[in-house]
Amino acid sequence: MSGSAPKVRAEGSSIPASAGVGLRFQHHQAVVDTRPDVAWLEVHTENYMGGGTPLAYLDAIRRDYPLSLHGIGLSLGSADGLESAHLQRVRRVVERFEPGLVSEHLSWSIADGLYLGDLLPLPLTEEALEVVCQHIDQIQACLQRRILIENPSTYLRFKHSTIPEWEFLAAVAERTGCGILCDVNNIYVSASNHGWDAAAYLAALPANAIGEIHLAGHSVRQLGDRRVLRIDDHGSRVAPAVWALYAEALAHFGPVPTLIEWDTDVPPLDVLLDEAAQAAIYLRPLQKEANDALAA
Amino acid sequence: MPSLREVQQAVQRSVLLHEDPVAAAYIVDEGVAPAERLSIYRNTFAGSLTTALRLSFPAVYRLVGAEFFTAAARIFVHEQPPRSAYLDEYGAGVPAFLARFPPAASLAYLPDVARLEWAVSRALHAPDVEPLDVARLSDIDPADHGRVRFVPHPSVSLLRVDYPADAIWRAVLVQDDAALAAIDLAKRPLWLIVQRSPSGIEVTRSDETASRFAGRLLAGQPLEAALDAVDGADAPSLLAEHLRAGRFVAFSVGDAPAPPPVPQSPK
Numbered sequence: 001m002s003g004s005a006p007k008v009r010a011e012g013s014s015i016p017a018s019a020g021v022g023l024r025f026q027h028h029q030a031v032v033d034t035r036p037d038v039a040w041l042e043v044h045t046e047n048y049m050g051g052g053t054p055l056a057y058l059d060a061i062r063r064d065y066p067l068s069l070h071g072i073g074l075s076l077g078s079a080d081g082l083e084s085a086h087l088q089r090v091r092r093v094v095e096r097f098e099p100g101l102v103s104e105h106l107s108w109s110i111a112d113g114l115y116l117g118d119l120l121p122l123p124l125t126e127e128a129l130e131v132v133c134q135h136i137d138q139i140q141a142c143l144q145r146r147i148l149i150e151n152p153s154t155y156l157r158f159k160h161s162t163i164p165e166w167e168f169l170a171a172v173a174e175r176t177g178c179g180i181l182c183d184v185n186n187i188y189v190s191a192s193n194h195g196w197d198a199a200a201y202l203a204a205l206p207a208n209a210i211g212e213i214h215l216a217g218h219s220v221r222q223l224g225d226r227r228v229l230r231i232d233d234h235g236s237r238v239a240p241a242v243w244a245l246y247a248e249a250l251a252h253f254g255p256v257p258t259l260i261e262w263d264t265d266v267p268p269l270d271v272l273l274d275e276a277a278q279a280a281i282y283l284r285p286l287q288k289e290a291n292d293a294l295a296a
Numbered sequence: 297m298p299s300l301r302e303v304q305q306a307v308q309r310s311v312l313l314h315e316d317p318v319a320a321a322y323i324v325d326e327g328v329a330p331a332e333r334l335s336i337y338r339n340t341f342a343g344s345l346t347t348a349l350r351l352s353f354p355a356v357y358r359l360v361g362a363e364f365f366t367a368a369a370r371i372f373v374h375e376q377p378p379r380s381a382y383l384d385e386y387g388a389g390v391p392a393f394l395a396r397f398p399p400a401a402s403l404a405y406l407p408d409v410a411r412l413e414w415a416v417s418r419a420l421h422a423p424d425v426e427p428l429d430v431a432r433l434s435d436i437d438p439a440d441h442g443r444v445r446f447v448p449h450p451s452v453s454l455l456r457v458d459y460p461a462d463a464i465w466r467a468v469l470v471q472d473d474a475a476l477a478a479i480d481l482a483k484r485p486l487w488l489i490v491q492r493s494p495s496g497i498e499v500t501r502s503d504e505t506a507s508r509f510a511g512r513l514l515a516g517q518p519l520e521a522a523l524d525a526v527d528g529a530d531a532p533s534l535l536a537e538h539l540r541a542g543r544f545v546a547f548s549v550g551d552a553p554a555p556p557p558v559p560q561s562p563k
Contacts, residue, residue: 046381050420050422051423051560055424074381075381079300083380110381112308113379114312115377116307116308118337118341120304123303127300155333155336156323156324157324227327227328229328
Protein backbone atom coordinates (compact mmCIF):
# COMPACT_ATOMS: atom_id res chain seq x y z
CA MET A 1 0.00 0.00 0.00
CA SER A 2 2.73 2.49 0.85
CA GLY A 3 4.47 4.51 -1.85
CA SER A 4 7.83 3.06 -0.84
CA ALA A 5 6.90 -0.57 -1.51
CA PRO A 6 9.80 -2.16 -3.39
CA LYS A 7 9.08 -2.93 -7.01
CA VAL A 8 9.30 -6.60 -7.78
CA ARG A 9 10.25 -7.36 -11.35
CA ALA A 10 10.66 -10.44 -13.48
CA GLU A 11 14.35 -11.24 -13.36
CA GLY A 12 16.02 -9.30 -16.14
CA SER A 13 13.73 -6.75 -17.71
CA SER A 14 15.21 -7.06 -21.18
CA ILE A 15 13.32 -8.94 -23.84
CA PRO A 16 15.01 -12.25 -24.75
CA ALA A 17 15.53 -13.37 -28.36
CA SER A 18 12.65 -15.78 -27.90
CA ALA A 19 8.97 -15.96 -28.79
CA GLY A 20 6.37 -13.85 -26.99
CA VAL A 21 2.68 -13.10 -27.44
CA GLY A 22 0.63 -9.93 -27.60
CA LEU A 23 -1.49 -9.74 -24.44
CA ARG A 24 -5.07 -8.48 -24.79
CA PHE A 25 -7.64 -7.82 -22.03
CA GLN A 26 -9.49 -11.10 -22.57
CA HIS A 27 -6.34 -13.00 -21.47
CA HIS A 28 -5.40 -10.97 -18.39
CA GLN A 29 -7.03 -13.41 -16.00
CA ALA A 30 -5.74 -16.52 -17.79
CA VAL A 31 -2.15 -15.24 -17.67
CA VAL A 32 -2.39 -14.36 -13.97
CA ASP A 33 -4.03 -17.70 -13.14
CA THR A 34 -1.96 -20.07 -15.27
CA ARG A 35 1.42 -18.31 -15.64
CA PRO A 36 1.91 -19.74 -19.12
CA ASP A 37 5.35 -20.74 -20.29
CA VAL A 38 6.07 -17.87 -22.66
CA ALA A 39 9.28 -15.85 -22.76
CA TRP A 40 7.75 -12.35 -22.78
CA LEU A 41 4.59 -10.35 -23.37
CA GLU A 42 3.71 -7.21 -25.29
CA VAL A 43 0.75 -4.87 -24.74
CA HIS A 44 -0.64 -1.80 -26.45
CA THR A 45 0.54 1.24 -24.50
CA GLU A 46 -2.79 3.03 -25.10
CA ASN A 47 -4.68 0.36 -23.10
CA TYR A 48 -2.89 1.23 -19.84
CA MET A 49 -3.08 5.01 -19.68
CA GLY A 50 -5.70 5.31 -16.95
CA GLY A 51 -6.03 3.44 -13.67
CA GLY A 52 -8.12 0.60 -12.31
CA THR A 53 -8.20 -3.07 -13.22
CA PRO A 54 -6.06 -3.09 -16.40
CA LEU A 55 -3.13 -1.56 -14.54
CA ALA A 56 -3.54 -3.87 -11.57
CA TYR A 57 -3.40 -6.86 -13.91
CA LEU A 58 -0.35 -5.53 -15.73
CA ASP A 59 1.42 -4.86 -12.42
CA ALA A 60 0.84 -8.49 -11.45
CA ILE A 61 1.90 -9.80 -14.87
CA ARG A 62 4.97 -7.57 -14.99
CA ARG A 63 6.31 -9.27 -11.86
CA ASP A 64 6.63 -12.53 -13.79
CA TYR A 65 7.31 -11.56 -17.40
CA PRO A 66 9.54 -9.22 -19.37
CA LEU A 67 7.24 -6.67 -20.99
CA SER A 68 7.27 -4.72 -24.24
CA LEU A 69 5.11 -1.62 -24.80
CA HIS A 70 3.78 -1.22 -28.33
CA GLY A 71 2.20 2.17 -29.06
CA ILE A 72 -0.39 2.91 -31.70
CA GLY A 73 -1.22 6.54 -31.00
CA LEU A 74 1.78 8.87 -31.22
CA SER A 75 1.25 9.51 -34.94
CA LEU A 76 4.96 9.90 -35.76
CA GLY A 77 4.28 11.13 -39.26
CA SER A 78 1.83 13.94 -38.47
CA ALA A 79 2.74 17.20 -40.18
CA ASP A 80 1.10 19.02 -37.26
CA GLY A 81 3.62 17.73 -34.69
CA LEU A 82 3.30 15.27 -31.82
CA GLU A 83 0.43 15.57 -29.35
CA SER A 84 2.38 16.42 -26.21
CA ALA A 85 -0.36 15.24 -23.83
CA HIS A 86 -0.21 11.82 -25.46
CA LEU A 87 3.56 11.69 -25.27
CA GLN A 88 3.31 12.45 -21.54
CA ARG A 89 0.79 9.61 -21.13
CA VAL A 90 3.21 7.25 -22.88
CA ARG A 91 6.01 8.46 -20.60
CA ARG A 92 3.95 7.70 -17.49
CA VAL A 93 3.19 4.15 -18.68
CA VAL A 94 6.88 3.59 -19.50
CA GLU A 95 7.94 4.88 -16.07
CA ARG A 96 5.44 2.68 -14.29
CA PHE A 97 6.15 -0.61 -16.08
CA GLU A 98 9.84 -0.26 -17.01
CA PRO A 99 9.43 -2.23 -20.24
CA GLY A 100 12.27 -4.01 -22.03
CA LEU A 101 11.21 -2.53 -25.37
CA VAL A 102 9.12 0.45 -26.48
CA SER A 103 7.88 0.66 -30.05
CA GLU A 104 5.73 2.75 -32.41
CA HIS A 105 4.79 2.79 -36.09
CA LEU A 106 6.03 4.41 -39.28
CA SER A 107 2.65 5.98 -40.03
CA TRP A 108 0.33 8.82 -39.09
CA SER A 109 -3.12 8.87 -37.46
CA ILE A 110 -3.84 12.50 -36.59
CA ALA A 111 -4.52 15.52 -38.82
CA ASP A 112 -5.89 18.87 -37.64
CA GLY A 113 -6.23 17.44 -34.13
CA LEU A 114 -8.54 14.59 -35.14
CA TYR A 115 -7.61 10.93 -34.69
CA LEU A 116 -8.43 8.75 -37.69
CA GLY A 117 -8.41 5.36 -35.94
CA ASP A 118 -5.84 3.70 -38.18
CA LEU A 119 -2.14 3.60 -39.01
CA LEU A 120 -2.19 5.61 -42.24
CA PRO A 121 0.55 5.47 -44.89
CA LEU A 122 3.01 8.32 -45.40
CA PRO A 123 4.21 9.74 -48.66
CA LEU A 124 7.83 8.58 -48.60
CA THR A 125 9.53 11.92 -49.27
CA GLU A 126 12.43 13.90 -47.82
CA GLU A 127 9.87 16.10 -46.05
CA ALA A 128 8.20 13.10 -44.35
CA LEU A 129 11.62 11.67 -43.44
CA GLU A 130 12.53 14.95 -41.72
CA VAL A 131 9.22 15.03 -39.82
CA VAL A 132 9.44 11.41 -38.68
CA CYS A 133 13.08 11.74 -37.56
CA GLN A 134 12.37 14.92 -35.65
CA HIS A 135 9.47 13.24 -33.84
CA ILE A 136 11.52 10.14 -33.01
CA ASP A 137 14.24 12.42 -31.60
CA GLN A 138 11.57 14.14 -29.50
CA ILE A 139 10.15 10.84 -28.22
CA GLN A 140 13.54 9.32 -27.44
CA ALA A 141 14.52 12.49 -25.56
CA CYS A 142 11.27 12.46 -23.57
CA LEU A 143 11.43 8.76 -22.71
CA GLN A 144 15.21 8.83 -22.35
CA ARG A 145 15.54 5.57 -24.23
CA ARG A 146 15.79 4.08 -27.69
CA ILE A 147 12.54 3.11 -29.36
CA LEU A 148 11.77 0.73 -32.22
CA ILE A 149 9.82 1.77 -35.32
CA GLU A 150 7.61 -0.74 -37.11
CA ASN A 151 7.24 -0.94 -40.87
CA PRO A 152 3.57 -0.51 -41.89
CA SER A 153 1.20 -2.61 -43.92
CA THR A 154 -0.25 -0.37 -46.62
CA TYR A 155 -3.03 -0.46 -49.18
CA LEU A 156 -2.02 2.57 -51.22
CA ARG A 157 1.10 4.43 -52.35
CA PHE A 158 1.56 8.11 -53.18
CA LYS A 159 2.67 9.18 -56.64
CA HIS A 160 5.17 11.66 -55.26
CA SER A 161 6.99 9.20 -52.98
CA THR A 162 10.67 9.21 -53.86
CA ILE A 163 12.20 6.87 -51.26
CA PRO A 164 11.61 3.10 -51.18
CA GLU A 165 10.09 2.08 -47.83
CA TRP A 166 13.10 -0.09 -46.84
CA GLU A 167 15.48 2.81 -47.52
CA PHE A 168 13.21 5.16 -45.58
CA LEU A 169 13.32 2.84 -42.54
CA ALA A 170 17.08 2.42 -42.79
CA ALA A 171 17.50 6.21 -43.00
CA VAL A 172 15.27 6.74 -39.95
CA ALA A 173 17.33 4.24 -37.94
CA GLU A 174 20.58 5.76 -39.17
CA ARG A 175 19.61 9.38 -38.40
CA THR A 176 17.87 8.89 -35.04
CA GLY A 177 19.58 5.81 -33.60
CA CYS A 178 16.19 4.14 -33.18
CA GLY A 179 15.79 0.43 -33.86
CA ILE A 180 13.48 -1.27 -36.33
CA LEU A 181 10.58 -3.51 -35.42
CA CYS A 182 10.42 -5.71 -38.49
CA ASP A 183 6.83 -6.85 -39.01
CA VAL A 184 7.30 -9.76 -41.39
CA ASN A 185 3.58 -10.07 -42.05
CA ASN A 186 3.44 -6.37 -42.96
CA ILE A 187 6.29 -6.80 -45.42
CA TYR A 188 4.48 -9.74 -46.99
CA VAL A 189 1.16 -7.83 -47.15
CA SER A 190 2.66 -4.61 -48.55
CA ALA A 191 4.89 -6.44 -51.01
CA SER A 192 1.90 -8.37 -52.29
CA ASN A 193 -0.28 -5.23 -52.51
CA HIS A 194 2.35 -3.16 -54.30
CA GLY A 195 4.25 -5.76 -56.31
CA TRP A 196 7.47 -5.47 -54.30
CA ASP A 197 10.00 -8.27 -53.75
CA ALA A 198 9.55 -9.17 -50.07
CA ALA A 199 12.91 -10.95 -49.84
CA ALA A 200 14.72 -7.94 -51.29
CA TYR A 201 12.89 -5.66 -48.80
CA LEU A 202 14.14 -7.82 -45.91
CA ALA A 203 17.66 -7.98 -47.27
CA ALA A 204 17.79 -4.18 -47.56
CA LEU A 205 17.06 -3.58 -43.86
CA PRO A 206 20.09 -2.95 -41.61
CA ALA A 207 20.45 -6.18 -39.59
CA ASN A 208 22.08 -4.47 -36.61
CA ALA A 209 19.05 -2.17 -36.17
CA ILE A 210 16.44 -4.94 -35.95
CA GLY A 211 15.25 -5.14 -32.34
CA GLU A 212 12.07 -7.17 -32.70
CA ILE A 213 9.98 -9.12 -35.19
CA HIS A 214 6.19 -9.21 -35.40
CA LEU A 215 4.18 -12.07 -36.88
CA ALA A 216 0.41 -12.07 -37.41
CA GLY A 217 -2.32 -13.32 -39.68
CA HIS A 218 -3.83 -11.35 -42.55
CA SER A 219 -6.88 -11.74 -44.75
CA VAL A 220 -7.24 -11.70 -48.52
CA ARG A 221 -9.89 -9.47 -50.06
CA GLN A 222 -11.08 -10.39 -53.56
CA LEU A 223 -11.92 -7.28 -55.56
CA GLY A 224 -13.20 -8.82 -58.79
CA ASP A 225 -11.18 -9.26 -62.00
CA ARG A 226 -8.97 -11.57 -59.93
CA ARG A 227 -7.55 -8.50 -58.22
CA VAL A 228 -6.62 -9.06 -54.61
CA LEU A 229 -5.67 -6.87 -51.66
CA ARG A 230 -4.12 -8.40 -48.58
CA ILE A 231 -5.47 -6.83 -45.37
CA ASP A 232 -3.41 -6.85 -42.18
CA ASP A 233 -6.28 -7.66 -39.81
CA HIS A 234 -4.44 -9.76 -37.16
CA GLY A 235 -7.39 -12.12 -37.12
CA SER A 236 -5.96 -15.54 -37.96
CA ARG A 237 -2.90 -17.77 -37.71
CA VAL A 238 0.33 -16.72 -39.41
CA ALA A 239 0.17 -17.66 -43.11
CA PRO A 240 2.60 -20.35 -44.39
CA ALA A 241 4.22 -17.87 -46.79
CA VAL A 242 4.84 -15.50 -43.86
CA TRP A 243 6.50 -18.29 -41.87
CA ALA A 244 8.78 -18.86 -44.87
CA LEU A 245 9.61 -15.14 -44.99
CA TYR A 246 10.22 -15.23 -41.22
CA ALA A 247 12.84 -17.96 -41.76
CA GLU A 248 14.55 -15.65 -44.28
CA ALA A 249 14.36 -12.77 -41.83
CA LEU A 250 16.08 -14.80 -39.13
CA ALA A 251 18.76 -15.87 -41.62
CA HIS A 252 19.50 -12.18 -42.23
CA PHE A 253 19.10 -10.81 -38.70
CA GLY A 254 20.02 -13.71 -36.41
CA PRO A 255 17.82 -14.54 -33.39
CA VAL A 256 15.48 -11.61 -32.61
CA PRO A 257 12.64 -11.35 -30.05
CA THR A 258 9.56 -12.45 -32.00
CA LEU A 259 5.97 -11.61 -31.16
CA ILE A 260 2.69 -13.22 -32.17
CA GLU A 261 -0.05 -10.58 -32.59
CA TRP A 262 -3.76 -11.27 -32.76
CA ASP A 263 -6.35 -8.48 -32.46
CA THR A 264 -9.62 -9.43 -34.14
CA ASP A 265 -11.58 -12.56 -33.18
CA VAL A 266 -8.97 -13.15 -30.48
CA PRO A 267 -8.75 -16.92 -29.84
CA PRO A 268 -8.09 -18.70 -26.52
CA LEU A 269 -4.64 -18.05 -25.08
CA ASP A 270 -3.56 -21.61 -25.99
CA VAL A 271 -3.80 -20.79 -29.70
CA LEU A 272 -1.48 -17.81 -29.26
CA LEU A 273 0.94 -19.91 -27.22
CA ASP A 274 0.86 -22.54 -29.95
CA GLU A 275 1.82 -19.92 -32.56
CA ALA A 276 4.62 -18.71 -30.27
CA ALA A 277 5.83 -22.32 -29.92
CA GLN A 278 5.95 -22.44 -33.73
CA ALA A 279 8.14 -19.33 -33.83
CA ALA A 280 10.36 -20.86 -31.13
CA ILE A 281 11.07 -23.81 -33.45
CA TYR A 282 12.60 -21.36 -35.95
CA LEU A 283 14.49 -19.46 -33.26
CA ARG A 284 16.00 -22.34 -31.30
CA PRO A 285 18.79 -23.44 -33.68
CA LEU A 286 19.87 -19.79 -34.06
CA GLN A 287 19.89 -19.24 -30.30
CA LYS A 288 22.08 -22.33 -29.97
CA GLU A 289 24.44 -21.01 -32.66
CA ALA A 290 24.63 -17.67 -30.89
CA ASN A 291 25.34 -19.35 -27.56
CA ASP A 292 27.99 -21.60 -29.11
CA ALA A 293 29.63 -18.56 -30.69
CA LEU A 294 29.72 -16.83 -27.31
CA ALA A 295 31.15 -19.91 -25.63
CA ALA A 296 33.86 -20.34 -28.27
CA MET B 297 4.17 18.04 -55.29
CA PRO B 298 1.73 18.23 -52.33
CA SER B 299 3.16 18.94 -48.90
CA LEU B 300 2.81 16.37 -46.13
CA ARG B 301 0.12 18.53 -44.52
CA GLU B 302 -1.83 18.74 -47.79
CA VAL B 303 -1.71 14.96 -48.19
CA GLN B 304 -2.90 14.39 -44.62
CA GLN B 305 -5.72 16.90 -44.89
CA ALA B 306 -6.87 15.31 -48.15
CA VAL B 307 -6.83 11.80 -46.66
CA GLN B 308 -8.65 13.12 -43.59
CA ARG B 309 -11.42 14.52 -45.83
CA SER B 310 -11.66 11.14 -47.50
CA VAL B 311 -11.88 9.26 -44.19
CA LEU B 312 -14.22 11.65 -42.35
CA LEU B 313 -16.28 13.26 -45.10
CA HIS B 314 -16.07 10.65 -47.88
CA GLU B 315 -14.59 13.31 -50.17
CA ASP B 316 -12.08 11.31 -52.21
CA PRO B 317 -11.05 13.33 -55.30
CA VAL B 318 -8.15 15.35 -53.86
CA ALA B 319 -6.60 12.38 -52.02
CA ALA B 320 -7.26 10.04 -54.94
CA ALA B 321 -5.29 12.32 -57.25
CA TYR B 322 -2.20 11.81 -55.05
CA ILE B 323 -2.43 8.01 -55.11
CA VAL B 324 -0.82 5.59 -57.56
CA ASP B 325 -3.61 4.36 -59.82
CA GLU B 326 -2.66 0.78 -60.72
CA GLY B 327 -4.95 -2.24 -60.49
CA VAL B 328 -7.18 -1.28 -57.59
CA ALA B 329 -8.68 2.22 -57.95
CA PRO B 330 -7.51 4.90 -55.44
CA ALA B 331 -11.05 5.43 -54.12
CA GLU B 332 -11.33 1.72 -53.38
CA ARG B 333 -7.99 1.80 -51.56
CA LEU B 334 -9.09 4.83 -49.52
CA SER B 335 -12.31 3.09 -48.53
CA ILE B 336 -10.27 0.47 -46.63
CA TYR B 337 -9.00 3.18 -44.29
CA ARG B 338 -12.46 4.73 -43.94
CA ASN B 339 -13.88 1.33 -42.98
CA THR B 340 -11.13 0.73 -40.43
CA PHE B 341 -11.75 4.16 -38.93
CA ALA B 342 -15.48 3.49 -38.49
CA GLY B 343 -14.97 -0.13 -37.43
CA SER B 344 -12.29 0.47 -34.80
CA LEU B 345 -14.10 3.42 -33.23
CA THR B 346 -17.44 1.58 -33.24
CA THR B 347 -15.71 -1.22 -31.35
CA ALA B 348 -14.35 1.32 -28.85
CA LEU B 349 -17.86 2.73 -28.30
CA ARG B 350 -19.36 -0.75 -27.95
CA LEU B 351 -16.88 -1.46 -25.15
CA SER B 352 -17.78 1.80 -23.37
CA PHE B 353 -21.56 1.47 -23.85
CA PRO B 354 -22.31 -2.27 -23.51
CA ALA B 355 -25.85 -1.82 -22.10
CA VAL B 356 -26.83 0.65 -24.84
CA TYR B 357 -25.47 -1.88 -27.34
CA ARG B 358 -27.64 -4.67 -25.94
CA LEU B 359 -30.71 -2.45 -25.65
CA VAL B 360 -30.69 -1.36 -29.28
CA GLY B 361 -29.03 -4.39 -30.90
CA ALA B 362 -25.92 -4.72 -33.05
CA GLU B 363 -27.39 -3.36 -36.27
CA PHE B 364 -28.88 -0.19 -34.74
CA PHE B 365 -25.79 0.43 -32.63
CA THR B 366 -23.42 0.09 -35.57
CA ALA B 367 -25.52 2.41 -37.74
CA ALA B 368 -25.75 5.03 -34.98
CA ALA B 369 -22.04 4.72 -34.14
CA ARG B 370 -21.05 5.22 -37.79
CA ILE B 371 -22.89 8.54 -37.82
CA PHE B 372 -21.49 9.55 -34.43
CA VAL B 373 -17.83 8.78 -35.22
CA HIS B 374 -17.98 10.85 -38.39
CA GLU B 375 -19.72 13.72 -36.57
CA GLN B 376 -17.47 13.69 -33.51
CA PRO B 377 -14.17 11.94 -34.25
CA PRO B 378 -11.77 11.46 -31.31
CA ARG B 379 -9.07 14.00 -30.53
CA SER B 380 -6.47 11.40 -29.59
CA ALA B 381 -5.68 7.69 -29.64
CA TYR B 382 -6.44 7.42 -25.92
CA LEU B 383 -9.87 6.01 -26.65
CA ASP B 384 -10.86 5.51 -23.00
CA GLU B 385 -11.61 9.23 -23.20
CA TYR B 386 -13.74 8.89 -26.34
CA GLY B 387 -17.55 8.90 -26.17
CA ALA B 388 -18.49 11.83 -23.93
CA GLY B 389 -20.81 13.09 -26.68
CA VAL B 390 -22.75 9.84 -27.06
CA PRO B 391 -25.56 10.53 -24.53
CA ALA B 392 -26.39 13.93 -26.07
CA PHE B 393 -26.12 12.42 -29.56
CA LEU B 394 -28.64 9.70 -28.66
CA ALA B 395 -30.98 12.26 -27.09
CA ARG B 396 -31.34 14.03 -30.45
CA PHE B 397 -31.03 10.94 -32.69
CA PRO B 398 -34.53 10.55 -34.20
CA PRO B 399 -34.43 6.74 -34.62
CA ALA B 400 -33.82 6.42 -30.85
CA ALA B 401 -36.72 8.72 -29.88
CA SER B 402 -38.98 5.82 -28.86
CA LEU B 403 -36.46 4.75 -26.19
CA ALA B 404 -36.78 7.78 -23.91
CA TYR B 405 -34.57 6.19 -21.24
CA LEU B 406 -31.68 5.45 -23.64
CA PRO B 407 -29.78 8.75 -23.16
CA ASP B 408 -29.91 8.26 -19.37
CA VAL B 409 -28.50 4.73 -19.68
CA ALA B 410 -25.76 6.17 -21.92
CA ARG B 411 -24.99 8.90 -19.36
CA LEU B 412 -24.68 6.27 -16.64
CA GLU B 413 -22.43 4.11 -18.84
CA TRP B 414 -20.21 7.09 -19.63
CA ALA B 415 -19.86 7.79 -15.88
CA VAL B 416 -19.08 4.09 -15.33
CA SER B 417 -16.51 4.13 -18.12
CA ARG B 418 -14.85 7.24 -16.65
CA ALA B 419 -14.82 5.55 -13.23
CA LEU B 420 -13.30 2.34 -14.64
CA HIS B 421 -10.37 4.22 -16.18
CA ALA B 422 -9.86 6.99 -13.60
CA PRO B 423 -6.35 7.25 -12.12
CA ASP B 424 -5.52 5.19 -9.04
CA VAL B 425 -5.52 7.54 -6.04
CA GLU B 426 -5.58 6.67 -2.35
CA PRO B 427 -8.83 7.70 -0.58
CA LEU B 428 -8.51 10.31 2.14
CA ASP B 429 -7.27 8.96 5.46
CA VAL B 430 -10.19 10.03 7.68
CA ALA B 431 -7.95 10.23 10.76
CA ARG B 432 -6.31 13.31 9.25
CA LEU B 433 -9.58 15.25 9.69
CA SER B 434 -9.10 15.22 13.47
CA ASP B 435 -6.17 17.65 13.02
CA ILE B 436 -8.58 20.38 11.89
CA ASP B 437 -9.47 23.08 14.40
CA PRO B 438 -13.25 22.66 15.02
CA ALA B 439 -13.63 26.43 14.39
CA ASP B 440 -12.49 25.75 10.80
CA HIS B 441 -14.86 22.86 10.03
CA GLY B 442 -17.18 24.99 7.91
CA ARG B 443 -14.28 26.09 5.72
CA VAL B 444 -13.10 22.59 4.80
CA ARG B 445 -13.13 21.75 1.08
CA PHE B 446 -12.73 18.21 -0.22
CA VAL B 447 -11.07 16.94 -3.39
CA PRO B 448 -13.22 14.21 -4.94
CA HIS B 449 -11.77 10.88 -6.01
CA PRO B 450 -11.29 11.07 -9.81
CA SER B 451 -13.62 8.10 -10.30
CA VAL B 452 -16.59 9.77 -8.58
CA SER B 453 -19.43 11.45 -10.43
CA LEU B 454 -22.95 12.48 -9.53
CA LEU B 455 -25.68 12.47 -12.13
CA ARG B 456 -29.36 13.22 -12.31
CA VAL B 457 -31.44 10.97 -14.53
CA ASP B 458 -35.13 11.06 -15.44
CA TYR B 459 -35.49 7.29 -15.75
CA PRO B 460 -34.24 4.40 -13.58
CA ALA B 461 -31.07 4.02 -15.65
CA ASP B 462 -29.30 2.11 -12.86
CA ALA B 463 -31.92 -0.65 -12.72
CA ILE B 464 -32.06 -0.89 -16.53
CA TRP B 465 -28.25 -0.98 -16.77
CA ARG B 466 -27.92 -3.79 -14.19
CA ALA B 467 -30.71 -5.90 -15.65
CA VAL B 468 -29.36 -5.55 -19.20
CA LEU B 469 -25.77 -6.39 -18.29
CA VAL B 470 -26.72 -9.54 -16.35
CA GLN B 471 -29.29 -10.32 -19.07
CA ASP B 472 -32.11 -10.63 -16.52
CA ASP B 473 -35.17 -10.21 -18.73
CA ALA B 474 -37.60 -10.69 -15.83
CA ALA B 475 -35.97 -7.88 -13.84
CA LEU B 476 -35.94 -5.69 -16.94
CA ALA B 477 -39.64 -6.29 -17.59
CA ALA B 478 -40.47 -5.42 -13.97
CA ILE B 479 -38.84 -1.95 -14.07
CA ASP B 480 -41.29 0.95 -13.81
CA LEU B 481 -40.27 3.20 -16.70
CA ALA B 482 -42.26 6.21 -15.50
CA LYS B 483 -40.35 9.48 -15.75
CA ARG B 484 -39.20 10.40 -12.24
CA PRO B 485 -35.94 12.12 -11.31
CA LEU B 486 -33.25 10.07 -9.61
CA TRP B 487 -29.73 10.92 -8.47
CA LEU B 488 -26.88 8.43 -8.89
CA ILE B 489 -23.39 8.48 -7.41
CA VAL B 490 -20.96 6.46 -9.54
CA GLN B 491 -17.51 5.49 -8.32
CA ARG B 492 -14.86 2.82 -8.49
CA SER B 493 -14.12 1.12 -5.20
CA PRO B 494 -11.61 -1.67 -4.56
CA SER B 495 -14.41 -4.18 -5.16
CA GLY B 496 -15.51 -2.67 -8.46
CA ILE B 497 -17.94 -0.11 -9.84
CA GLU B 498 -20.58 1.12 -7.40
CA VAL B 499 -23.73 2.96 -8.44
CA THR B 500 -25.59 4.35 -5.42
CA ARG B 501 -28.99 6.04 -5.47
CA SER B 502 -29.37 9.33 -3.67
CA ASP B 503 -32.33 11.63 -3.03
CA GLU B 504 -32.66 15.26 -4.05
CA THR B 505 -31.48 16.75 -0.75
CA ALA B 506 -28.56 14.38 -0.24
CA SER B 507 -27.47 14.85 -3.85
CA ARG B 508 -27.44 18.64 -3.43
CA PHE B 509 -25.13 18.18 -0.43
CA ALA B 510 -22.95 15.74 -2.38
CA GLY B 511 -22.93 17.96 -5.47
CA ARG B 512 -21.54 20.93 -3.56
CA LEU B 513 -18.88 18.88 -1.80
CA LEU B 514 -17.83 17.15 -5.03
CA ALA B 515 -17.60 20.57 -6.71
CA GLY B 516 -15.06 21.62 -4.07
CA GLN B 517 -17.34 24.05 -2.22
CA PRO B 518 -16.70 24.48 1.51
CA LEU B 519 -18.58 22.29 3.97
CA GLU B 520 -20.68 25.24 5.20
CA ALA B 521 -22.06 25.77 1.68
CA ALA B 522 -22.94 22.09 1.49
CA LEU B 523 -24.64 22.27 4.90
CA ASP B 524 -26.75 25.20 3.68
CA ALA B 525 -28.08 22.92 0.96
CA VAL B 526 -29.42 20.23 3.25
CA ASP B 527 -31.47 22.25 5.68
CA GLY B 528 -32.53 19.80 8.34
CA ALA B 529 -31.09 16.70 6.76
CA ASP B 530 -28.74 14.50 8.61
CA ALA B 531 -25.54 16.17 7.39
CA PRO B 532 -23.06 14.39 9.70
CA SER B 533 -24.23 10.97 8.59
CA LEU B 534 -24.20 12.02 4.93
CA LEU B 535 -20.64 13.29 5.27
CA ALA B 536 -19.61 10.16 7.15
CA GLU B 537 -21.01 8.02 4.34
CA HIS B 538 -19.01 9.91 1.68
CA LEU B 539 -15.85 9.50 3.75
CA ARG B 540 -16.50 5.81 4.43
CA ALA B 541 -17.10 5.19 0.73
CA GLY B 542 -13.74 6.80 -0.10
CA ARG B 543 -15.20 9.51 -2.33
CA PHE B 544 -12.61 12.12 -1.32
CA VAL B 545 -8.85 11.99 -1.65
CA ALA B 546 -7.70 15.23 0.02
CA PHE B 547 -8.99 18.32 1.79
CA SER B 548 -7.96 21.90 2.42
CA VAL B 549 -9.11 24.60 4.82
CA GLY B 550 -10.33 27.95 3.52
CA ASP B 551 -8.68 29.03 0.28
CA ALA B 552 -5.44 27.12 0.92
CA PRO B 553 -4.59 24.79 -1.97
CA ALA B 554 -5.31 21.14 -1.28
CA PRO B 555 -2.26 18.86 -1.10
CA PRO B 556 -1.77 16.74 -4.20
CA PRO B 557 -3.56 13.39 -4.03
CA VAL B 558 -1.45 10.35 -3.19
CA PRO B 559 -1.04 7.99 -6.16
CA GLN B 560 -1.95 4.44 -5.28
CA SER B 561 1.10 2.20 -5.43
CA PRO B 562 0.97 -1.17 -7.18
CA LYS B 563 -0.38 -3.89 -4.90
